[in-house]
Amino acid sequence: MSKTDFLNVIPLFMLTSSAILIMFSISVKRNHKLIYIITAASFVADFFYLVMYHPKVKWVIEPLFIFDGFGVFNMGLILLTALAVTMISYAYFEQREERKEEYYILLILATLGAAVLVISKHFVSLFLGLEILSVSLYAMIAYLRRRERSDEAGIKYLIMAAFSSAFILFGMALVYAVTGAMEFSGIAKFLSTAPQMPLLLLTGFGMMIVGVGFKLSLVPFHMWAADVYEGAPAPVTAFIATVSKGGMMALLVRFFNLVDGYRYTSLVVIFTVIAIASMLVGNLLALRQRNVKRILAYSSIAHIGYLLVAFLAGGAMGIEAVSFYLVAYFITTVGAFGILATLSDRDRDAEQMEDYQGLLWRRPLTAAILSAMLLSLAGIPLTAGFVGKFYLVAAGVNNHQWLLVSMLALNSAIGLYYYIRIIAVMFERHEGEEEPADMLHPSVYIVSGVTMAVLVALLLWVGVYPEWMMDVIKTYVNS
Amino acid sequence: MILIWFIIILMGGGILAWIAEQWQAGLSRWVSLAATLINFVLATVLWIQSPGQVTVAGSSWISTFTAQWIPSFGVSFNLALDGLSLLLLLLTFFLGLLAVLTSWNEIQYRCGFYYFNLLWVLAGITGVFLTMDLFLFYFFWEVMLIPMYFLIGIWGHENKTYAAYKFFIFTQASGLLMLLAILGLYFIHGSNTGNYTFSYFDLLGTALTLEASRLLMLGFLAAFIVKLPVVPFHTWLPDAHSQAPTAGSLILAGLLLKTGAYGLIRFVVPLFPHSAAEIAPWAMLFGVIGILYGAVLAFSQTDFKRLVAYTSVSHMGFVMLGVFAFNALAWQGVVMQMITHGVSTGALFILAGTLYERIHTRDILRMGGFWAKMPYMAVIALIFAMASLGLPGLGNFVAEFLTLIGSWHASRVLTVLAAIGLVGATAYSLRIMQKIFYGGIAETHGLTDLSRREKLIFLPMVIVIIWLGVFPQPVIDTAKQTLTGVLEQAHVRNASPPATEKPILSAKGGIHE
Known part of the structure; x- marks a missing residue:
């Protein structure tokens, strides 16, 4: 291994060695704060x-x-999200x-x-990465053993994964x-010389799409998502929604661009159908849910x-x-689940609509942050989500994908309904006594409070002044 | 520079009002009053200083402001003011001022947040009337939407949640279609010229194929006719208007609807003159349907606010009819209609609000014979009912008369039908008077005449509506140059219709090439 090789993989080494360090540290003494630090x-x-x-x-x-650049950018994004x-x-x-403590190793x-x-x-390396990710997630999802739904979620994820x-x-x-x-690159070379895609190869790609689609919870491989999200602890859910999906998405982009899958109508059609189905099914199923x-x-x-x-x-x-x-989606999702986590109590997560009733009047800042996150998910201006969606539409229109863009x-518009519904619940008049103050040490809340503040500041900054983020992305992605 | 201050004062005032309420209860009202008053005075000064007739030749812009925002998308913070925008700004700040005053005692719950939303709606509307960058336009379009949703959803009447949803989803969905059209225009212009920009002035001359122009125009049209609203896209309006708090209804009817009309004049016709001319007969037909349908439904309502809401549908039909008549006379009528309707319908909504404060119902069947108890209010109601039915001497008459003269040139049949709508207006306006102020005396418990604050609200509205009725010339002059400019441009470009052979986008154009 040359020196440059070494310098390049240091980020991976650092993660591995800190996992080992934590393991040793636990064997000496269990100290949550230390492990966390x-x-x-x-x-x-x-x-x-x-x-x-680097x-x-x-x-x-x-x-x-x-x-x-693309890999490094996504790695940085993953690290920050983690x-x-x-x-x-x-x-x-x-x-x-x-x-x-073991949670942090996972x-x-x-x-x-x-x-x-x-x-x-x-x-x-693809499979290695995927399995490291998945196996850790099995345990993370079922980490709170005493909860009724966490086993179900863990086993469901395990079997499906x-x-x-x-x-x-x-x-x-x-x-x-084939x-x-x-x-x-070898596959790309083969494809560039092959006159058309052999059937067996298409089958192979198709099966890989099934696996990838599962990881990204795309329709029709989405069955696990709701149950796992519901059963997993809130921070783990945030992790699944962001890091796990983002990593897979980046891989998909890299692979598809390298083999230039855009040449093959069959592949493009498959993905178009999946995209439309995911948008529609995801939004329509969300409409009737009562669980955040x-x-x-x-x-x-x-x-x-x-x-x-x-x-x-x-x-x-x-x-x-x-x-x-x-980037926009990560900020928003971690923010939303972060709020959910801070509202949760010892026994259950704050996941029912009732938990949010009148939140604006009870905890105005928390409610304001969650509203900002939801508005960003809905793609309302001033938030990162809007610029992100705008970018997506721009890319689609630029490439004449009118069907996809109009579906988007x-x-x-459909999605607005359920985001707004959560916000509406938070703004409802709240009658009833104030809930008792939490009993943990205040410093604990400062940490999550600061994290939330940073996330919402990022959300607004990227939303109001996206130029900076776009520059960063352009420098990395095009290098 | 003054243009950006209009927006900053409102947005900053909103935030300050929210904070001020924490210091001392009731302070937020004064902050909002100050913010709207400053803007109103500024706009008035601007109007007096720059009469419409005297502007630099070839340019109808009174004031402009430009700053960079997102250069890689070609988005700039570009504001510009001409006669049309100035009139609408005056209307915005005038009604904004009244909205603050009507809320004075009505709103007791979370005042700080209420005034924050109120001022931000006004800021969004101001932005919509000023911006000359399509990205920014969409941005402000949304900024006025969300606070309005909160105003209805939190401070509204019994069925507020439903009304708020409906309002939000209708406007948002149609707004998204406009966003698509904006993007389509952006990319077509970019691939034609290599200059990717959202600037209105650059996009004005975009060469479009027939098909592209039709599609893009429909995208813009969707947003504006939902907002206006045109039958059959009006169903959000009666719910939103009747459930909103008084100031909310005032702003909805007086200002939000006008953004739709403004969009038609500012964007649809100049950007797509050919397609707009193509669709004009249909658009006028829908306008007339709206006039008649709105009048019939208004007549059959029992809920006072719902009744007034349907009169809005009817009156906005004149706007649709006038805009697509494509001549200066009709357009002047449209501008007058925008202003007079804002004042007269706004006044009727405030009346409904003051009645509701006293007797806690909007059901006109439970009212009657109030003239004896409340002569002041009755006289004012009479004035605005007369305005609404188009009595000569009041502003609405001028507006509807001009519109009808203009549309006569475009379509006689439709004009005749629209004129029948005026008869309908008489019927429903008189019904308001009859049911509420005449007839048998209903329960009058707690009925008191207008307070001093309420008189202060109605008096300027009465003055304005009479002034517009007898001396409308300053208003017409102010907007004249803009209107004739747009119309001339449209006629010039229609004289040379677009080529049909050109592809929508030149092959695979893109931002990176």
């Missing part, structure tokens, strides 16, 4: 390394990894489980998995059988559908739009 510090250090010291040239470590999830996790787990490992995904250029992994593996095997390559976590689950299905519009547009603008939307517009 180590986790947060390792994410921060990792991110700083990535921004400040060699800014495209670098390939044969045959597994590629460190290009950091935000860590921040909201502390207060959340402090009041619940007696064995809280969190770091899952982040590692997602980070591997976004820089992989080979089926092996295992199935989807099997699909991906079978797909990879078929692709390998092309004789497991590297993305389930609403957010269905809304995330729809949002990935929106993302596919820009993904299908392709080209530099499509990739930029996907990256920008991911229609679905945004």
Whole structure:
């Protein structure tokens, strides 16, 4: 391994070693605060390394990894999101489980998995990353063992994820059988010489799409989403909705662009159908929900559908739009689940509509932040979500995808209904006594409070002044 | 520079009002009053200083303001004021001032947040009337939507949640279609010229194929006719108007509807003159249907606010009829209609609000014989009922008369039908008077005549509506140059219709090429 190789993979090493460090630290003494600080510090250090010291040239470590701007950008995004999830996790787990520390090992490992995904250029690294991510998630989802729904959610995710992994593996095997390559570039080379796509290869791709679709909870592979979102602890749900999906999305973008899947009508048609179905089903199912976590689950299905519009547009603008939307969506989703986590009590998450009734009058700041997040999800101006959606539509219109773009517009209108409904509940008049103040140490709330403040500031800043974020994305993605 | 201050004062005032309420209860009202008053005075000064006739040749712009916003999308913070915008700004601040005054005692619940929303709606409307950048236009379009949703949803009457949803989803969905059309225009212009920009002035001359122009125009039209509203897209309006608090109804009827009319004049006709001319007969037909349908439904309502809401549908039909008649006379009528309708319908809504404060019902079947108890209010109601039915000497008459003269040139049949609508207006206006102020005396418990504050609200409205009726010339002069400019442009461009051969977008155009 050369020195440049080493410098490039340091971010991965840092994550691995901090996981080991935490393991040792737990064996000496269980101390939630210490473990939490180590986790947060390792994410921060990792991110700083990535921004400040990481060699800014495209670098390939044969045959597994590629460190290009797109990969580094997404890795940074994943690290920051994981950091935000860590921040909201502390207060959340402090009041619940007696064995809280192992959670952070899983969190770091899952982040590692997602980070591997976004820089992989080979089926092996892809699968490795995917499995590290999934296996950690099995445990994270079922982490609060005493809750009634968490086992159900964990097992559901385990079975479905295992199935989807099997699909991906079978797909990879078929692709390998036809092309004789497991590297993305090798497959691309085969395709560029082949006059048309062999049926077997299409089958292989199809099976991989099943696996990918499961990870992204795209319709018709979305069945798990609502139950898992509902059963998992709120910070874990935030993690699934953002890091896990974002990593997969980045991989999909990379793979599809490398093999230039846009040439194949069959693939484009498949993705178009999936995108439209995800938007429609996600939004329509969300309409009748009474559980906020389930609403957010269905809304995330729809949002990935929106993302596919820009993904299908392709080209530099499509990739930029996907990256920008991911940023906006991550900020918003972590923010929404963060609020949900801070409102939750010892026994259950604040997931019923009733928990939010009159929130504006009880806790005005919390309600204001959640409203901002929901408005961003709905794509209302002044928020990051609006610019993100605008970018998606722009990419779609630029590429003449009128059907997809008009579906996006229609679905945004449907989506408004349930976001606004949550906001309306928060604004309802609240009669009744004030609830008792929480009993944890105030510093615990300061941490989540500051995290929320930072997220909402980012949300507004990106919404009002998106130029900066767009510049960052352009420099990274085009390098 | 003054243009940006209009918006800053309102937005800043809104935030300040919210904070001020925490310091001292009731302070937010004064803050809002000050903010709207400052803007009103500023706009009046601007109007007096720049009479419509004397402007630089070839340019009808009184004042402009430009700043960069998102250069990579070609979005700039571009505001400009001409005669038309100035009139509508005056209306906005005038009604805004009255809205604050009507809320003075009506709103007791979460005052700070209420005035915040009120001022932000006004800021959004101001932005819509000023902006010359289509991205910014959409932005302000949304900014006026969300606070309005809260105004209806929190401070509205018994069925407020339903009304608020309906209002929000109707306007938002149609707004999204406009966003698509804006983007379509943006990309077509960009791929034609290589200059990707949302600037109104650049986009004005975009060469469009027939098909593209039709589609894009429909996108814009969707947003504006839902807002206006045109039958059959009006169903949100009676609910929203009747459920909103008084100031909310005032702003909805007086100002939000006008943004639709403004959009037609400012965007639909100049951007797509050819397609607008194509659709004109249909648009006028729908206008006339609206006039008649609104009048019939208004006559059969028992809920006072709902009744007034349907009269709005009827009156806005004249706007639709006039805009698509495509001549200067009709357009002057439309501008007059926008202003007079804002004042007269606003006054009727305030009347409904003051009655509701006293007897806690909007059901006109439970009212009657109030003249004896409340002579002041009755006289004022009579004036505005007469205005609404188009009595000569009051502003609405001038507006509807001009519109009808103008549309006579465009379509005689439709004009005749529209004139029948005036008979309908007489019927429903007289019914208001008959049911509420004449007839047998209903329960009059707690009925007191107008307070001093309420007189202060109605007096300027009466003055304005009479002044517009007897001396409308200053208003007509102020808007004249804009209107004739737009119409001339439209006629010039229609003389050379677009080529039909050109593809919608030149092959695979894109921002990166």
